[in-house]
Amino acid sequence: xxxxxxxxxxxxxxxxxxxxxxxxxxxxxxxxxxSSAITKYYDTHHVRIRxxxxxxxxxxSSTFEMNPYLIAHIGPPGVELQSINGVIKIKIxxxxxxxxxxxxxxxxxxxxxxxxxxxxxxxxxxxxxxxxTDTIDDLAPDxxxxxxxxxxxxxxxxxxxxxxxxxxxxxxxxVNDLLCATDVSILALNMKFHxxxxxxxxxxxxxxxxxxxGYLKKLHDDYSMKWLSVPGCENITDTQCNFSSIxxxxxxxxxxxxxxxxxxxxxxxxxxxxxxxxxxxxIGPPGVKVDISDVLLHIQISPxxxxxxxxxxxxxxxxxxxxxxxxxxNNEEEIKMKEIKQTIxxxxxxTPLTLYCVKVQAFSEVYNKSSHYSKxxxxxxxxxxxxxxxxxxxxxxxxxxxFLVATPLGFALYQVYNKIRYVFFPSCQPPLNIxxxxxxxxxxxxxxxxxxxxxxxxxxxxxxxxxxxQTDFKDYIHSKQSSRDSGNYSNDDTSGSKVSEETLEKEIV
Amino acid sequence: xxNVFGLITIGLILLCTxxxxxxxxxxxxxxxxxxxxxxxxxxxxxxxxxxxxxxxEKMSFRFPEQVLKPRQKEAVKVAIEEIFQHIFYIxxxxxxxxAWDGTAIEQFQNGLYQQIEQLEACVTKKQTHYFHSNxxxxxxxxxxxxxxxxxxxxxxxxxxxxxxxxxxxxxxxQLIDKVVRKL
Numbered sequence: 121x122x123x124x125x126x127x128x129x130x131x132x133x134x135x136x137x138x139x140x141x142x143x144x145x146x147x148x149x150x151x152x153x154x155s156s157a158i159t160k161y162y163d164t165h166h167v168r169i170r171x172x173x174x175x176x177x178x179x180x181s182s183t184f185e186m187n188p189y190l191i192a193h194i195g196p197p198g199v200e201l202q203s204i205n206g207v208i209k210i211k212i213x214x215x216x217x218x219x220x221x222x223x224x225x226x227x228x229x230x231x232x233x234x235x236x237x238x239x240x241x242x243x244x245x246x247x248x249x250x251x252x253t254d255t256i257d258d259l260a261p262d263x264x265x266x267x268x269x270x271x272x273x274x275x276x277x278x279x280x281x282x283x284x285x286x287x288x289x290x291x292x293x294x295v296n297d298l299l300c301a302t303d304v305s306i307l308a309l310n311m312k313f314h315x316x317x318x319x320x321x322x323x324x325x326x327x328x329x330x331x332x333x334g335y336l337k338k339l340h341d342d343y344s345m346k347w348l349s350v351p352g353c354e355n356i357t358d359t360q361c362n363f364s365s366i367x368x369x370x371x372x373x374x375x376x377x378x379x380x381x382x383x384x385x386x387x388x389x390x391x392x393x394x395x396x397x398x399x400x401x402x403i404g405p406p407g408v409k410v411d412i413s414d415v416l417l418h419i420q421i422s423p424x425x426x427x428x429x430x431x432x433x434x435x436x437x438x439x440x441x442x443x444x445x446x447x448x449x450n451n452e453e454e455i456k457m458k459e460i461k462q463t464i465x466x467x468x469x470x471t472p473l474t475l476y477c478v479k480v481q482a483f484s485e486v487y488n489k490s491s492h493y494s495k496x497x498x499x500x501x502x503x504x505x506x507x508x509x510x511x512x513x514x515x516x517x518x519x520x521x522x523f524l525v526a527t528p529l530g531f532a533l534y535q536v537y538n539k540i541r542y543v544f545f546p547s548c549q550p551p552l553n554i555x556x557x558x559x560x561x562x563x564x565x566x567x568x569x570x571x572x573x574x575x576x577x578x579x580x581x582x583x584x585x586x587x588x589x590q591t592d593f594k595d596y597i598h599s600k601q602s603s604r605d606s607g608n609y610s611n612d613d614t615s616g617s618k619v620s621e622e623t624l625e626k627e628i629v
Numbered sequence: 630x631x632n633v634f635g636l637i638t639i640g641l642i643l644l645c646t647x648x649x650x651x652x653x654x655x656x657x658x659x660x661x662x663x664x665x666x667x668x669x670x671x672x673x674x675x676x677x678x679x680x681x682x683x684x685x686e687k688m689s690f691r692f693p694e695q696v697l698k699p700r701q702k703e704a705v706k707v708a709i710e711e712i713f714q715h716i717f718y719i720x721x722x723x724x725x726x727x728a729w730d731g732t733a734i735e736q737f738q739n740g741l742y743q744q745i746e747q748l749e750a751c752v753t754k755k756q757t758h759y760f761h762s763n764x765x766x767x768x769x770x771x772x773x774x775x776x777x778x779x780x781x782x783x784x785x786x787x788x789x790x791x792x793x794x795x796x797x798x799x800x801x802x803q804l805i806d807k808v809v810r811k812l
Contacts, residue, residue: 187764189768189771227718228718228721229711229714275710275714275757276767333735334739334743335717335735335738335739335741338717338742339721368736369736369740371736371744372736372742373739398656435659435660435663486658487655487656488655
């Protein structure tokens with residue numbers, strides 16, 4: 121303890137000299153505020169003290185080391201309340217709000233924690249995180265609530281001192297509740313965002329959909345004037361709005377609300393909905409085309425949102441899950457699965473001449489999102505190629521074989537038939553100049569003919585032998601007959617020979 | 630038998646609550662990489678090329694790179710969250726003299742804020758403790774941002790001070806980009 125007077129000295133790391141702490145020289149009590157001397161909050165300070173009495177001085181105390189930042193505590197924030205329309209509006213000012221030199225320079229880092237309870241016995245304490253400007257709306261009307269707020273720095277493992285407790289009574293809820301849009305919800309598919317809501321108001325209502333850029337809520341400035349109208353959703357009567365145009369990037373949160381306006385210039389603002397684009401959005405099914413070649417089934421996947429929509433593929437790191445199965449009457453067929461990252465997949469373990477069906481789903485593993493399955497596409501696998509070749513070869517060979525055998529056989533048969541026909545049914549007469557042979561043939565060669573006496577002959581009429589040679593057969597007979605008529609100059613006593621000639625003529629005729 | 634049944638019921642309830650309360654944080658690394666890419670583009674887009682006249686005023690702030698290289702990967706994630714918080718704070722100040730594109734600034738801030746919120750929800754107590762235990766690095770980081778804050782204040786947030794700060798933040802994000810790709 122310090123009895124007479126004390127002297128504090130300070131020494132900062134990296135500096136070599138001990139300095140006197142202003143306001144802490146010749147103090148008579150055992151404490152001293154040396155805040156004004158400290159400027160470097162992040163450096164380690166060494167402090168020492170010694171007692172003095174007139175000319176006597178004590179030795180210096182042991183050095184006390186301290187780092188201002190590491191031992192500092194966060195002070196209480198400022199709180200302003202407004203009870204309106206059955207809700208409590210709260211406005212927080214950060215600790216050190218009006219100080220020039222601050223320990224906690226980046227005051228936007230603070231996370232504010234509200235503790236609220238009903239001012240009654242056995243009340244439950246409720247703790248929630250709130251923005252610097254916020255509304256506490258899940259409260260009972262006409263009830264007194266008490267609350268306190270603290271500023272925290274989670275990363276510094278720091279929880280600040282609570283503000284003083286404020287108590288306020290909630291008012292009754294507004295009457296024009298019916299006018300307000302209810303059940304405000306979002307339907308987002310393939311980065312197309314739609315807001316839907318309901319309304320129970322019977323009369324004519326027009327709507328104005330507004331959005332707020334998310335980060336504005338983190339600032340201490342009043343953002344109530346910063347709500348903007350969604351283009352295309354101003355003064356509409358439809359209970360839905362396409363707000364895709366305001367989602368310019370996937371980085372960033374947005375808030376949306378619906379302002380309902382009646383004919384009597386009364387308006388009511390709905391609850392807000394928060395949109396975190398990639399988390400709120402749902403992935404739609406991909407397109408599928410199948411193709412078959414040999415023993416490979418090719419699947420062409422068109423990504424959800426179309427090939428021009430790079431956003432989904434880029435930000436979700438999409439993969440595709442392919443389900444394929446044999447489509448037979450037997451429903452016991454096993455469904456197989458294959459996961460790929462590219463938009464072209466091939467399946468190879470196929471049986472020929474089978475109908476295969478395929479459906480594909482797009483999914484994002486990291487976002488834990490998956491689309492519905494696409495439509496089924498079916499295709500039949502072709503037969504075994506080798507079998508086809510065998511069949512073809514066999515057919516051709518058989519064809520050739522038949523041709524090779526049948527042709528000569530046919531030819532041979534034709535020849536035989538010709539010969540037979542020729543023998544039994546000759547189609548042509550033997551020429552007259554071999555008549556004698558024919559007569560001799562008919563009669564037995566062994567029967568002798570009457571001997572013809574040798575006689576002296578004399579020519580009565582000349583027969584034109586040339587004519588006989590040139591004229592045809594019939595003419596020759598006529599000329600022969602005529603020659604006979606002209607006279608019989610061959611033999612006088614050969615009636616027998618005449619008879620034989622006549623019989624020959626008869627036969628010929 | 631009733632005791633066993635009771636125990637099983639309690640066990641199941643506990644299991645259910647733990648699965649429900651565990652957040653979906655798997656998308657964070659991918660989202661973070663995309664957001665940093667986007668932020669770097671916006672930083673370029675919001676203003677023009679670095680003005681020549683501001684070169685004289687250039688300051689060396691010396692970003693503590695060792696903060697992004699600790700032996701534990703977990704601590705780096707927390708360091709990145711704090712860096713985002715500081716950058717968000719810097720760009721929330723009076724930017725009128727910078728005369729930058731307001732839409733680009735809005736989108737830049739919005740992207741940072743989304744990441745901060747996600748990290749707040751996903752960074753675990755364990756990771757925070759890892760980060761917190763390394764006091765030297767934590768303090769170096771805060772000193773760095775305090776320097777920039779003081780620099781802007783001293784120059785009354787004039788054009789050159791903003792341009793120099795923008796260049797510095799760009800360098801900072803590029804370093805984070807490299808680290809995040811390796812994580």
